Amino acid sequence: MELTFKVNGHPERLELEGHETLLDVLRDDLNLTGTKEGCREGECGACTVLVNGRAVDSCIYAAMAAQDMEIETVEGLATSDGLNSLQNAFAESGGVQCGFCTPGFLMMLTALLDKYPHPDRVQVRDALSGNICRCTGYAQIEEAVERCIRQRTIE
Amino acid sequence: MLERFISVSSEEEALAQLNAHGEELQILAGGTDLMVQLQQSGQRTRRLLHIEKIPGLQKISYNGETGIGALCTHRQIVESTLLAHYRSLRQAAAQVGGWQTQMVGTLGGNICNASPAADTLPPLLVHDARITLVSQARGSRVVDLEKFLLGRRHTDRHHDELVSGITLSQPPERGSDIYIKVGRRSATEVAIVGLAACVALDEHRRLIEDVRLAVCSVGPVPKRLYEIENLIKGQEISDSLLDEAGEMLLELIEPIDDVRASKKYRAMVAPRVLREAITCCAQNASG
Numbered sequence: 309m310e311l312t313f314k315v316n317g318h319p320e321r322l323e324l325e326g327h328e329t330l331l332d333v334l335r336d337d338l339n340l341t342g343t344k345e346g347c348r349e350g351e352c353g354a355c356t357v358l359v360n361g362r363a364v365d366s367c368i369y370a371a372m373a374a375q376d377m378e379i380e381t382v383e384g385l386a387t388s389d390g391l392n393s394l395q396n397a398f399a400e401s402g403g404v405q406c407g408f409c410t411p412g413f414l415m416m417l418t419a420l421l422d423k424y425p426h427p428d429r430v431q432v433r434d435a436l437s438g439n440i441c442r443c444t445g446y447a448q449i450e451e452a453v454e455r456c457i458r459q460r461t462i463e
Numbered sequence: 464m465l466e467r468f469i470s471v472s473s474e475e476e477a478l479a480q481l482n483a484h485g486e487e488l489q490i491l492a493g494g495t496d497l498m499v500q501l502q503q504s505g506q507r508t509r510r511l512l513h514i515e516k517i518p519g520l521q522k523i524s525y526n527g528e529t530g531i532g533a534l535c536t537h538r539q540i541v542e543s544t545l546l547a548h549y550r551s552l553r554q555a556a557a558q559v560g561g562w563q564t565q566m567v568g569t570l571g572g573n574i575c576n577a578s579p580a581a582d583t584l585p586p587l588l589v590h591d592a593r594i595t596l597v598s599q600a601r602g603s604r605v606v607d608l609e610k611f612l613l614g615r616r617h618t619d620r621h622h623d624e625l626v627s628g629i630t631l632s633q634p635p636e637r638g639s640d641i642y643i644k645v646g647r648r649s650a651t652e653v654a655i656v657g658l659a660a661c662v663a664l665d666e667h668r669r670l671i672e673d674v675r676l677a678v679c680s681v682g683p684v685p686k687r688l689y690e691i692e693n694l695i696k697g698q699e700i701s702d703s704l705l706d707e708a709g710e711m712l713l714e715l716i717e718p719i720d721d722v723r724a725s726k727k728y729r730a731m732v733a734p735r736v737l738r739e740a741i742t743c744c745a746q747n748a749s750g
Binding site (some may be wrong): 362368430 | 466467468470490494495498499501502509510511513515560561562563564566601719
């Protein structure tokens with residue numbers, strides 16, 4: 309069966325069997341390996357992508373359910389000018405250690421900041437409750453969010 | 464060749480598909496449970512009926528009674544002002560997985576999946592939830608949630624039926640409700656014990672006029688605790704009453720050993736959760 313959707317602004321057309329996960333399609337069919345496979349059961353958030361602006365775990369989202377939708381992955385964050393303000397804030401705050409969980413955190417936070425541009429710390433923690441970092445980097449990640457909000461306010 | 468993934472955009476289309484092929488179709492809403500099950504069981508040949516995009520089933524409404532469309536997401540429930548008086552349901556929805564799960568997972572899906580640990584089921588049970596099912600051939604019927612849940616992952620939904628919505632009873636006057644979940648960590652955790660309580664006090668705010676209690680994760684099906692409700696109703700809260708309620712709870716539940724906790728731990732923690740839930744509700748209702 310045919311899946312047509314947009315990924316990071318590019319129209320894509322693929323032939324699928326029907327049960328594929330969005331994660332497998334992104335990684336294996338479109339070679340967008342920035343999105344990571346962690347637990348494969350919707351618990352760790354490493355595979356978070358945006359589907360029409362909603363942050364979802366792509367490992368448990370049916371690819372066919374994304375028919376005609378717009379998908380954003382970590383590959384879509386940077387522009388020709390370089391990293392975006394959230395990515396820069398992660399780098400400057402030391403919010404990246406091994407880096408495996410980073411794409412998922414970035415996408416979850418992108419969805420959060422789109423909806424609530426000035427979240428308080430409780431909202432940030434709540435929104436990140438489904439993203440796991442095993443390098444114990446949560447403090448730096450929270451700091452990165454605050455840095456990003458400050459930066460965006462100045463801009 | 465039969466399509467393995469059929470996406471419908473209206474209730475009528477869904478019912479027509481279910482009427483024609485109900486027995487071989489697996490209904491897919493948000494998929495947060497189903498996609499895990501499909502991948503783990505390797506059932507890659509099951510045909511999926513994708514109903515997530517039916518717009519009519521995504522609304523929370525109030526027309527004399529509170530109705531929740533089957534496709535309302537957990538996040539929608541958490542943020543709904545119409546559900547302000549159903550705190551326990553909002554608390555439960557806020558604890559179903561992380562935000563990613565809450566944004567996609569639906570209330571109807573949580574009900575039909577009928578997990579012994581489904582967080583939303585105890586609060587729905589204490590609010591006397593009724594399930595509306597629709598079929599093309601037989602029209603609609605309404606079933607009490609309690610009767611709808613037949614066993615572990617087993618419901619009264621017939622193959623040609625679609626759960627369209629959930630209706631809740633009016634919240635009681637001078638009442639308060641709560642959902643308490645015990646887990647090893649606060650997020651993305653399946654309940655070790657989950658308990659919902661709804662308590663209403665009499666006009667002097669002294670005696671318990673009405674109480675409804677329900678539990679999950681301590682037996683094959685989430686269920687109401689009528690025996691304890693009858694024990695407590697009309698009484699004033701006291702330590703001895705709560706002790707007695709806790710002992711009675713142990714007679715009513717069937718905790719097991721599993722990966723999340725031991726039977727012994729569940730039996731130890733459940734009465735304490737019951738005590739805390741009733742006490743909290745009574746305190747909130749008295750103010």
